[in-house]
Amino acid sequence: MFSNLPWWCYVLAALxxxxxxxxxxxxxxxxxxxxxxxxxxxxxxxxxxxxxWLTTGTVTKEWAAIHRKHHAKCETADDPHSxxxxxxxxxxxxxxxxxxxxxxxxxxxxxxxxxxxxxxIERNVYSKHSGKGILLMLLIDxxxxxxxxxxIWSVQMMWIPIMAAGIINGAGHYWGYxxxxxxxxxxxxxxxxxxIGGEELHNNHHxxxxxxxxxxxxxEFDIGxxxxxxxxxxxxxxxxxxxxxxxxDTAKTVCDIETLHAVMAHRYEVMAKYATSLKxxxxxxxxxxxxxxxxxxKVDLKRVKHWLYVDATVLSEQxxxxxxxxxxxxxxxxxxxxxxxxxxxxxxxxSATKEQMVxxxxxxxxxxxxxxxxxxxxxxxxxxxxx
Numbered sequence: 001m002f003s004n005l006p007w008w009c010y011v012l013a014a015l016x017x018x019x020x021x022x023x024x025x026x027x028x029x030x031x032x033x034x035x036x037x038x039x040x041x042x043x044x045x046x047x048x049x050x051x052x053w054l055t056t057g058t059v060t061k062e063w064a065a066i067h068r069k070h071h072a073k074c075e076t077a078d079d080p081h082s083x084x085x086x087x088x089x090x091x092x093x094x095x096x097x098x099x100x101x102x103x104x105x106x107x108x109x110x111x112x113x114x115x116x117x118x119x120x121i122e123r124n125v126y127s128k129h130s131g132k133g134i135l136l137m138l139l140i141d142x143x144x145x146x147x148x149x150x151x152i153w154s155v156q157m158m159w160i161p162i163m164a165a166g167i168i169n170g171a172g173h174y175w176g177y178x179x180x181x182x183x184x185x186x187x188x189x190x191x192x193x194x195x196i197g198g199e200e201l202h203n204n205h206h207x208x209x210x211x212x213x214x215x216x217x218x219x220e221f222d223i224g225x226x227x228x229x230x231x232x233x234x235x236x237x238x239x240x241x242x243x244x245x246x247x248x249d250t251a252k253t254v255c256d257i258e259t260l261h262a263v264m265a266h267r268y269e270v271m272a273k274y275a276t277s278l279k280x281x282x283x284x285x286x287x288x289x290x291x292x293x294x295x296x297x298k299v300d301l302k303r304v305k306h307w308l309y310v311d312a313t314v315l316s317e318q319x320x321x322x323x324x325x326x327x328x329x330x331x332x333x334x335x336x337x338x339x340x341x342x343x344x345x346x347x348x349x350x351s352a353t354k355e356q357m358v359x360x361x362x363x364x365x366x367x368x369x370x371x372x373x374x375x376x377x378x379x380x381x382x383x384x385x386x387x
Contacts, residue, residue: 003146010145014152018159019197021055024048025164026197026224027231033116034064037212038228039238049117053126053133054140056160060122062103065113069102070169071209072112074184080108081169084185088174095165163196172202179216180207181271183311191220198224207268208243216243249387255362257354262386263361264347270383274343275309277379278336282308285332308337311344335371339364 002009028048031037040048052058066080073079080102083091091098102108117126126133137156141149167189176187186206193200193214201214201222208216215222231237244265252259263270282305307315307323315323327334346360361383368380 014155022197034067041236044236054137057130061113061116068112091170096161178203180268182206182268193222198222211243213242248385277375
């Protein structure tokens with residue numbers, strides 16, 4: 001039917017078809033099924049399910065279960081696809097195989113796959129004959145584009161294994177920048193989420209797992225969110241949750257229950273701002289340590305600087321020992337790191353009453369302001385403004 005088009009038309013067709021698949025993954029599988037951040041109209045939901053059957057053979061229950069397990073067991077030996085555990089090369093090159101391996105784990109499907117479609121067409125067509133949709137897509141591509149349709153189909157078949165299973169699960173936990181100090185290695189690959197439907201903003205997602213919107217900063221763009229807003233305007237989607245917006249009340253001078261609630265809701269952002277605030281202090285103090293104690297040259301101080309920012313749970317015992325050795329030689333580093341860990345401990349005390357947690361937070365602010373470290377004093381005063 002379209003066998004005599006210019007070459008660029010075939011490229012555009014391939015990109016358009018793969019982009020619909022990416023949109024189906026991020027909107028339907030990820031934000032709707034795995035995290036229930038949006039509700040989809042039955043027509044939209046079934047369109048995405050049908051399209052994914054044609055272009056990927058994905059079974060909704062398997063995808064949602066594996067992704068939920070990834071969040072529940074992130075960066076541990078039970079994480080289905082962590083580059084921190086398995087190595088970046090393996091996840092980048094074998095991401096699809098890691099997915100298929102975990103899909104055969106019936107315990108994962110039973111524990112994490114609840115609430116996914118279980119109607120007649122799912123049981124008798126999409127799940128039972130997941131590979132036949134792919135063959136039907138091949139036939140459609142050949143009928144539409146002639147022999148070059150095989151190439152277009154091949155691009156469609158490679159797109160999700162490379163872009164989603166490889167790049168998001170691999171690079172999204174290895175390279176990039178972080179807006180939030182979440183207790184994992186998640187990163188934002190780039191600030192413009194277009195090619196992978198907004199999934200490039202992976203650190204933002206890990207910080208606010210239940211949010212339908214993945215962009216956070218003014219300069220970030222989430223094309224999947226743009227599609228969801230458009231669908232909501234047409235009555236095809238209902239937005240259930242987005243990340244809370246931080247509000248500051250500069251009239252506040254002490255911590256109260258509102259401060260506690262805001263700090264807990266924005267805890268990953270709090271830790272990111274803590275790291276940013278102390279960056280200059282860490283840099284200057286480590287530079288001084290190099291001059292005062294040349295014997296520390298056996299310890300990679302660049303790695304130490306990194307360890308000061310990350311969650312202690314992701315450090316090996318050897319890394320913790322080296323970090324402790326350096327911290328004990330510097331009063332400023334010791335104070336800053338101790339206060340960092342004490343701040344994290346406040347919202348991890350699940351057995352404490354809210355009144356006790358407010359008191360602990362106020363005590364923490366007083367300690368920070370009495371530390372003699374200007375960056376900590378400024379950070380503490382801003383923390384009191386949280387409302």
